[in-house]
Amino acid sequence: MDLWFSEKQTNNVKFSIRVDKQLYSGQSEFQRIDVFESPEFGKFLTLDGYMMFTEKDEFIYHEMITHIPMAVHPHVENILVIGAGDGGVVRELTRYEEIKRIDLVEIDEMVVEVCKEYFPHTACGLEDERVHIFYEDGLKFIRRCKEEYDLIIVDSTDPFGPGEGLFTREFYGNCYKALKEDGIMVNQHESPFYEEDALACQRAHRNITESFPISRIYQAHIPTYPSGHWLFGFASKKYHPLRDLDEKRWNERGIKTHYYTTTLHKGAFYLPAYVEELLKDVEK
Amino acid sequence: MDLWFSEKQTNNVKFSIRVDKQLYSGQSEFQRIDVFESPEFGKFLTLDGYMMFTEKDEFIYHEMITHIPMAVHPHVENILVIGAGDGGVVRELTRYEEIKRIDLVEIDEMVVEVCKEYFPHTACGLEDERVHIFYEDGLKFIRRCKEEYDLIIVDSTDPFGPGEGLFTREFYGNCYKALKEDGIMVNQHESPFYEEDALACQRAHRNITESFPISRIYQAHIPTYPSGHWLFGFASKKYHPLRDLDEKRWNERGIKTHYYTTTLHKGAFYLPAYVEELLKDVEK
Numbered sequence: 001m002d003l004w005f006s007e008k009q010t011n012n013v014k015f016s017i018r019v020d021k022q023l024y025s026g027q028s029e030f031q032r033i034d035v036f037e038s039p040e041f042g043k044f045l046t047l048d049g050y051m052m053f054t055e056k057d058e059f060i061y062h063e064m065i066t067h068i069p070m071a072v073h074p075h076v077e078n079i080l081v082i083g084a085g086d087g088g089v090v091r092e093l094t095r096y097e098e099i100k101r102i103d104l105v106e107i108d109e110m111v112v113e114v115c116k117e118y119f120p121h122t123a124c125g126l127e128d129e130r131v132h133i134f135y136e137d138g139l140k141f142i143r144r145c146k147e148e149y150d151l152i153i154v155d156s157t158d159p160f161g162p163g164e165g166l167f168t169r170e171f172y173g174n175c176y177k178a179l180k181e182d183g184i185m186v187n188q189h190e191s192p193f194y195e196e197d198a199l200a201c202q203r204a205h206r207n208i209t210e211s212f213p214i215s216r217i218y219q220a221h222i223p224t225y226p227s228g229h230w231l232f233g234f235a236s237k238k239y240h241p242l243r244d245l246d247e248k249r250w251n252e253r254g255i256k257t258h259y260y261t262t263t264l265h266k267g268a269f270y271l272p273a274y275v276e277e278l279l280k281d282v283e284k
Numbered sequence: 285m286d287l288w289f290s291e292k293q294t295n296n297v298k299f300s301i302r303v304d305k306q307l308y309s310g311q312s313e314f315q316r317i318d319v320f321e322s323p324e325f326g327k328f329l330t331l332d333g334y335m336m337f338t339e340k341d342e343f344i345y346h347e348m349i350t351h352i353p354m355a356v357h358p359h360v361e362n363i364l365v366i367g368a369g370d371g372g373v374v375r376e377l378t379r380y381e382e383i384k385r386i387d388l389v390e391i392d393e394m395v396v397e398v399c400k401e402y403f404p405h406t407a408c409g410l411e412d413e414r415v416h417i418f419y420e421d422g423l424k425f426i427r428r429c430k431e432e433y434d435l436i437i438v439d440s441t442d443p444f445g446p447g448e449g450l451f452t453r454e455f456y457g458n459c460y461k462a463l464k465e466d467g468i469m470v471n472q473h474e475s476p477f478y479e480e481d482a483l484a485c486q487r488a489h490r491n492i493t494e495s496f497p498i499s500r501i502y503q504a505h506i507p508t509y510p511s512g513h514w515l516f517g518f519a520s521k522k523y524h525p526l527r528d529l530d531e532k533r534w535n536e537r538g539i540k541t542h543y544y545t546t547t548l549h550k551g552a553f554y555l556p557a558y559v560e561e562l563l564k565d566v567e568k
Binding site: 010018193227267274 | 341512552553
């Protein structure tokens with residue numbers, strides 16, 4: 001059997017993974033959902049044919065989108081997570097005892113059901129009693145919120161198609177409003193390398209910069225995402241991602257990670273020259 | 285025309301680039317050499333079917349393998365470069381006025397000729413009068429050298445096939461001998477992500493650690509290399525890659541870069557937890 005899943009990362013670049021077998025294929029109200037088993041990456045989930053995560057490298061994305069803000073904000077109790085029906089973000093968050101409530105807003109209930117069945121290691125966090133799942137459009141949910149959250153994590157799909165609204169000025173403005181006076185918002189921010197992705201990056205950064213006084217970008221190596229060079233946005237009302245990093249406090253928690261460390265935290269914000277330039281163009 | 289170049293990054297992962305046309309194909313005494321034109325990456329060179337560099341992202345590799353040691357060592361005059369027949373490493377080095385001599389040892393003259401014809405932007409540095417090219421096996425060349433160089437850059441192919449000898453304990457021992465008392469050796473060090481590459485990484489790191497008192501690893505995002513997460517080795521007799529970094533001195537030179545900055549320099553040494561663990565296992 002010679003079976004390959006391929007994703008066109010651009011019209012001219014293709015990333016392919018050998019597949020042992022397809023474990024699931026379904027169509028929800030919103031998108032096509034597939035699960036595959038592969039020798040290199042273990043199981044992986046795709047939405048509308050785009051790679052969402054693999055068992056082998058999901059830890060990188062999920063650690064970097066959660067532990068960075070958690071190591072900066074001194075006292076996080078209430079969190080809103082938008083997207084992330086796979087449970088990976090929530091799994092990392094439930095490792096913090098001080099967190100009291102996690103509201104998870106996922107538009108597609110079928111994603112949650114599929115992940116619970118095929119990715120128990122990722123979805124396990126969803127069972128935590130602090131987690132409240134709302135099957136709703138994040139765009140609408142956020143409009144009702146006011147000064148409720150210490151942290152908002154936007155774990156969206158790409159800014160093309162269903163996830164598009166989660167990259168707009170209106171949405172980021174509503175996130176600002178939904179955060180307490182010292183709140184932080186973190187979002188997945190695409191890649192700076194391929195032209196179309198880089199433009200999406202710039203647009204998102206411009207929109208965030210208009211709402212938040214502190215807006216910085218950080219990076220990680222995620223092999224199954226286009227170019228492997230992935231960015232995250234750190235937007236904040238008060239705390240600076242480096243000056244307010246408290247390494248001692250975070251390390252005393254004893255949380256075991258495979259990618260994140262408080263040393264790597266700092267390096268993640270030291271961007272290549274061409275990325276700095278890309279972002280500077282929209283900061284003016 | 286639907287023409288694709290594919291590289292199997294492992295037996296189970298394939299990276300493919302759309303090709304406009306093949307510009308060159310030849311067989312040297314050592315390897316098959318091909319040049320392609322692509323819409324996404326411009327022209328690119330392959331050796332025995334493996335991606336060596338593309339016009340679009342070669343700047344990342346070449347800046348990171350040269351400017352890191354140049355920003356640490358206070359006074360580099362004599363340099364040995366092994367491999368690197370494409371001229372990219374030499375191009376970056378020729379931007380430093382204080383460098384007096386660059387010996388380039390490339391086993392395959394045909395690589396140099398092909399790069400001069402198809403990659404003038406990369407090969408341009410080879411015309412500098414400080415550059416002396418030796419068409420020889422680097423393994424043999426290095427045996428004759430003693431305390432001659434301030435810096436050795438090992439720009440090898442992978443540790444499988446012809447480049448294998450450039451990852452051995454004997455070779456690194458000879459590099460140590462060829463360096464002056466405060467010399468630095470930098471080498472390309474593979475990727476930590478896929479299992480076979482990670483093992484090669486560990487072996488190389490173990491072998492370097494046995495010869496050099498200071499041996500550290502740093503990373504860069506290189507989209508066309510397997511996993512996009514690429515490592516370099518920094519081995520040194522005296523200077524520490526972070527404690528002896530002189531940001532002011534380097535920035536005063538006014539060298540314009542697209543990836544390297546002296547801030548990024550520091551972050552490049554802050555490795556993910558799983559890479560730290562991979563390396564620690566062989567440091568004992």
